Amino acid sequence: MNINELIAIIKKKLYNNFDIEDILIEDKSYLHKNHSGNVKGKFHLKITLTSLELKKMNKLESNKKIYKTLDNELKKFIHSIQLLIT
Numbered sequence: 001m002n003i004n005e006l007i008a009i010i011k012k013k014l015y016n017n018f019d020i021e022d023i024l025i026e027d028k029s030y031l032h033k034n035h036s037g038n039v040k041g042k043f044h045l046k047i048t049l050t051s052l053e054l055k056k057m058n059k060l061e062s063n064k065k066i067y068k069t070l071d072n073e074l075k076k077f078i079h080s081i082q083l084l085i086t
Contacts, residue, residue, distance in 0.1 A: 042079035
């Protein structure tokens with residue numbers, strides 16, 4: 001899967017499962033290019049979500065819900081994820 005396909009899937013899942021005003025997904029894989037444990041085909045993503053629904057939750061609860069929603073993508077295509085909820 002390429003990064004654009006992955007971003008489209010993530011956006012669709014997040015918009016369908018949460019009340020979200022905006023999503024910005026950045027591919028940060030280049031920052032980890034030479035790190036040990038870096039696996040080809042797995043991406044490092046920074047996801048910035050603007051969502052009053054998620055902002056009202058405590059950080060642990062919102063992160064758990066997002067991780068559950070993206071479970072398949074996390075297992076197959078994402079090495080690490082940075083979440084920022086505004």
